[in-house]
Amino acid sequence: MTNILEKIIAQKKLEIAALDAVILRRAAESSPAPRDFLSAIKHKRFIPRPNLIAELKRASPSKGILAAHLDLFQVADIYTQNGVAAISVVTDEKFFMGKLETLYDLRFTRNFTLPLLRKDFILDEAQVYESRANGADAILLILAALTDDKLFADLHTCALNLGLTVLVEVHDEAETERALKLQDLKLIGINNRNLATFEVSLETTERLRPMIPAEIAVVAESGIFTAQDVERLAIINIDAILVGEAMVTSNDIPAKVSELAGNNVQPS
Numbered sequence: 001m002t003n004i005l006e007k008i009i010a011q012k013k014l015e016i017a018a019l020d021a022v023i024l025r026r027a028a029e030s031s032p033a034p035r036d037f038l039s040a041i042k043h044k045r046f047i048p049r050p051n052l053i054a055e056l057k058r059a060s061p062s063k064g065i066l067a068a069h070l071d072l073f074q075v076a077d078i079y080t081q082n083g084v085a086a087i088s089v090v091t092d093e094k095f096f097m098g099k100l101e102t103l104y105d106l107r108f109t110r111n112f113t114l115p116l117l118r119k120d121f122i123l124d125e126a127q128v129y130e131s132r133a134n135g136a137d138a139i140l141l142i143l144a145a146l147t148d149d150k151l152f153a154d155l156h157t158c159a160l161n162l163g164l165t166v167l168v169e170v171h172d173e174a175e176t177e178r179a180l181k182l183q184d185l186k187l188i189g190i191n192n193r194n195l196a197t198f199e200v201s202l203e204t205t206e207r208l209r210p211m212i213p214a215e216i217a218v219v220a221e222s223g224i225f226t227a228q229d230v231e232r233l234a235i236i237n238i239d240a241i242l243v244g245e246a247m248v249t250s251n252d253i254p255a256k257v258s259e260l261a262g263n264n265v266q267p268s
Contacts, residue, residue: 054243082257091103139159188212
């Protein structure tokens with residue numbers, strides 16, 4: 001996976017070189033204000049389960065093509081109708097078959113009301129401006145891809161200044177400690193996928209969750225497929241779960257979304 005991450009980062013640097021940060025900053029600052037992604041996904045006391053951030057994606061480096069011909073807008077409608085709190089849009093083209101236009105169209109052409117997370121490998125401020133200009137309410141910063149702490153902090157600050165929510169993704173104890181040093185940190189995502197082995201285990205979230213103070217919201221990512229998985233994460237006070245593969249590969253997407261969103265769970 002390290003080699004894949006290195007390939008992704010190399011590709012991103014080529015893409016970044018083609019961006020005009022000045023034009024994108026102007027576009028970002030004149031675009032509509034972001035919606036409050038953080039409030040949408042934080043755990044509500046009256047709901048006995050984590051909120052669901054449903055992901056739109058067609059492929060991944062680890063699993064290959066998942067659903068090449070999926071109608072992403074139709075699936076987004078299904079997500080909205082079945083109780084998700086927010087939508088994650090994978091925008092990387094080369095490795096995930098995503099498109100930035102999907103994010104733009106959801107926000108500005110189709111006027112989706114749910115907050116939108118841009119899921120990509122953000123390495124430069126130009127990409128942060130690009131995210132806001134294309135309708136993102138939140139962005140992902142992956143610590144495994146951001147080994148320079150100053151760059152990480154600068155990107156985080158840039159995003160906050162634009163009104164974006166930042167989901168800071170960690171995979172292990174060392175990355176969690178790095179994240180917790182960040183000023184104004186509000187949201188951490190724990191990715192259950194081991195970047196070295198590809199193995200996925202919810203034990204990663206169970207192990208790292210106690211390190212994170214109660215005032216910081218936590219999202220569990222990867223390896224979530226069933227209501228039992230969601231219940232396991234609810235026990236350790238996870239605010240939200242981010243799920244893509246389980247839904248886009250399902251034979252009955254509405255039923256799978258409903259299962260993971262806990263629509264049949266009654267408030268206690």
